[in-house]
Structure formats: structure tokens, C-alpha cells
Amino acid sequence: MLILGGTTEASAIAAALADHPRVRPVLSLAGRTRAPVLPAVPARRGGFGGVDGLAGFLQAHDVAALIDATHPFAARISQNAQAAARITGVPVIAVSRPPWIAGPSDRWTEVPDMPAAAQALGAAPRRVFLTVGQQELAPFRLAPWHHYLIRSVEPPDSALLPSAARCIAARGPFREDAERSLLEQETIEVVVSKNSGGAATAPKLAAARTLGIPVVMVARPAAAPGDTVPDAAGALAWLDHVVAPWERGV
Ligand SMILES: NC(=O)c1ccc[n+]([C@@H]2O[C@H](COP(=O)([O-])OP(=O)(O)OC[C@H]3O[C@@H](n4cnc5c(N)ncnc54)[C@H](OP(=O)(O)O)[C@@H]3O)[C@@H](O)[C@H]2O)c1
Structure with a gap:
């Protein structure tokens, strides 16, 4: 099989x-x-x-x-x-x-695709935790005024990165306390995520909820x-x- x-x-x-x-x-x-x-x-x-x-x-x-x-x-x-x-x-x-579903304490903006996610970050510079995988970074190159902390399983090709970006390579499952520390240390203002579902990467959403940080959530195809x-x-x-x-x- x-x-x-x-x-x-x-x-x-x-x-x-x-x-x-x-x-x-x-x-x-x-x-x-x-x-x-x-x-x-x-x-x-x-x-x-x-x-x-x-x-x-x-x-x-x-x-x-x-x-x-x-x-x-x-x-x-x-x-x-x-x-x-x-x-x-x-x-x-x-x-x-x-899929993950927003609870009453979540501050999600749900968008249909990755270009809409980049647009939803807005016109003012923000510190963004970008967790959408290494293949989907192109739309964020069109919003270079934000500072991106990009996490993916393996480091992305540097040619694909937005200009102000720092990368960390890490493989789930992640823990909520570690996710909260990361968001705090990096003074993250908004998280961008695909609605992947599952337990391994959900702790970033719990951490964002606890810290009152908004999430731009990309809907599934x-x-x-x-x-x-x-x-x-x-x-x-x-x-x-x-x-x-x-x-x-x-
Ligand atoms: N997209 C994500 O966010 C994501 C996240 C985590 C893991 N992954 C995994 O990464 C792989 C690629 O994802 P994708 O979004 O690029 O897929 P995709 O856009 O649906 O597929 C593109 C092409 O990649 C090949 N392909 C995809 N998955 C394959 C597999 N398991 N075995 C053999 N060929 C495969 C196929 O090529 P041919 O047409 O030539 O057969 C397919 O047409 C998948 O295995 C997926 O489970 C994806």
C-alpha cells in the first residue's frame, strides 16, 4: 500500500x-x-x-x-x-x-490565502511571527516594511526572504511555555499561520491567546x-x- x-x-x-x-x-x-x-x-x-x-x-x-x-x-x-x-x-x-477554530479569547483575522494574509498585516510596520512554511514567503516580500521572524522546519532559500527577516529552523511539536517566551522575547505583535490543525503547532495559538496577540489565520484550500x-x-x-x-x- x-x-x-x-x-x-x-x-x-x-x-x-x-x-x-x-x-x-x-x-x-x-x-x-x-x-x-x-x-x-x-x-x-x-x-x-x-x-x-x-x-x-x-x-x-x-x-x-x-x-x-x-x-x-x-x-x-x-x-x-x-x-x-x-x-x-x-x-x-x-x-x-x-481545522483549528477560534475561541472567544482569540483575536483572529481569517483570510482566504497568503496574499490576503500579507495584506492583512496593514500599512504600519509590525513585528510578525511568520509560520507558513518556506514555500509561501513570496507575498510577504511585497510588504517589506514589517520585520519578520520566520520559523520553518529547514531554513528557507535566502533569495525568497522579505528584506527584514530573521529565520529560525525548528521542527514541532512545540510547547506552549516555550512559544510564549519566544513571542515575548521577540516582542511579536502579530502571528501569521496556516490553519493546519493538529496538536504539534497549536501551542503558538495558545501563547498568542494568553498574550492577547492577534493572529492572521490563512484558510485551507x-x-x-x-x-x-x-x-x-x-x-x-x-x-x-x-x-x-x-x-x-x-
Ligand atoms: N503545503 C504545506 O503547507 C505542507 C506542510 C507540511 C508538509 N507538507 C508536505 O510537503 C509535501 C509537498 O507539499 P505541497 O504543498 O508542495 O504539495 P502540492 O502542492 O499538493 O503538490 C505539488 C506536487 O508535489 C508532488 N508531491 C506532493 N506531495 C507528494 C508526496 N507525498 N509524494 C510524492 N510527490 C508529492 C506532486 O508532484 P507530481 O504531480 O509530479 O506527482 C504534486 O503534484 C507534501 O508531502 C505535504 O504533505 C506540506
Whole structure:
């Protein structure tokens, strides 16, 4: 079976299947992270070459089930997964963690995309904690009057940075007390985040809430149509249903 990964959930699913008697998992990564932390299962890296390439891969490797456990903002690969599964008849499930929802003490401005997030920072210079990943920095280059503290898993290409930016490389999960200290030490005035959901990076939102710091929250792209489960456990339960007929020799 093929697990489309790059997330905590994908790694958890792969690790849970590492010693499965009937399933041989392969974890697929886009290859964006130079030094990913990998579970002990076979892995491949790099794109498939669109829908046709992925469909060809599923057929060539006799893939019997496909789990799309990519990030909620990785819209293209999820669309491709659904289309390739339709073409080949391979059963597919998507893992989609629930989005974060603002509580009464949160000061969120919700925006539809990254250019809108850059615009929402306003015309007056602010100290911004930018946690949107290393691939989505371009719109912030158009608002160079802010000072950006950029956190990503690996340092971004310096050519992509806004002029007043400092980078820190760090991999979650993060702790709320450490997030609060960081926001205070850096005198952060506004946080920019994707609505990724999940527990690993949520502590920055709790810290912002406690300190009364506003958050510009970028909404998710439209989800690909198809069946979804909210977490790794849901995907493993779905897989049990797929595998059950094999166990009966059907
Ligand atoms: N976007 C985020 O905010 C974010 C955050 C954390 C982790 N990630 C992870 O980073 C990866 C890339 O994200 P993205 O937003 O660039 O994706 P994307 O825009 O949906 O995908 C762009 C292209 O990258 C290739 N690709 C993406 N995920 C792949 C995978 N797991 N295995 C093999 N090829 C893959 C596919 O190329 P082909 O068309 O050639 O097959 C796809 O068409 C994903 O694995 C995602 O789970 C993304």
C-alpha cells in the first residue's frame, strides 16, 4: 500500500504498519525537506508526474490501497490521489485533521490565502511571527516594511526572504511555555499561520491567546472530494476493512 506523506499522521500510519503481516507499506515524500525524520518502512521521494504518473505507479507496483495523508494545504497531490484512484480502481482514503477554530479569547483575522494574509498585516510596520512554511514567503516580500521572524522546519532559500527577516529552523511539536517566551522575547505583535490543525503547532495559538496577540489565520484550500478520516487511527481502521477480504482469502 502507498501512503502519501510529509505529515505526522503519515509517519504514524507507516510506523503502525511496519510489521503488519499482510500489508507492505511504502511512504512517499515530495522531497521538499532535505533531512526528513522517517519511520522504518520503505520510502520513495519525488513527484510521480501528475495524475497519469501516479496512476501508472499504482498499477506498476500493484498498489492495493492508497492513503492520502498529505498536509491539508497540499491540495494538488490530494486532487491527484483521488483522480488516480478513480482511474485505477484502487481504494483511497484521505486523512484530514480538523481545522483549528477560534475561541472567544482569540483575536483572529481569517483570510482566504497568503496574499490576503500579507495584506492583512496593514500599512504600519509590525513585528510578525511568520509560520507558513518556506514555500509561501513570496507575498510577504511585497510588504517589506514589517520585520519578520520566520520559523520553518529547514531554513528557507535566502533569495525568497522579505528584506527584514530573521529565520529560525525548528521542527514541532512545540510547547506552549516555550512559544510564549519566544513571542515575548521577540516582542511579536502579530502571528501569521496556516490553519493546519493538529496538536504539534497549536501551542503558538495558545501563547498568542494568553498574550492577547492577534493572529492572521490563512484558510485551507478546498479539499479534494472523497472519503476522509480525521486521523491516523481512522486510516488504520479503514485499512482493516480493505484488508479483511484478503484475510478471508477473497
Ligand atoms: N503545503 C504545506 O503547507 C505542507 C506542510 C507540511 C508538509 N507538507 C508536505 O510537503 C509535501 C509537498 O507539499 P505541497 O504543498 O508542495 O504539495 P502540492 O502542492 O499538493 O503538490 C505539488 C506536487 O508535489 C508532488 N508531491 C506532493 N506531495 C507528494 C508526496 N507525498 N509524494 C510524492 N510527490 C508529492 C506532486 O508532484 P507530481 O504531480 O509530479 O506527482 C504534486 O503534484 C507534501 O508531502 C505535504 O504533505 C506540506
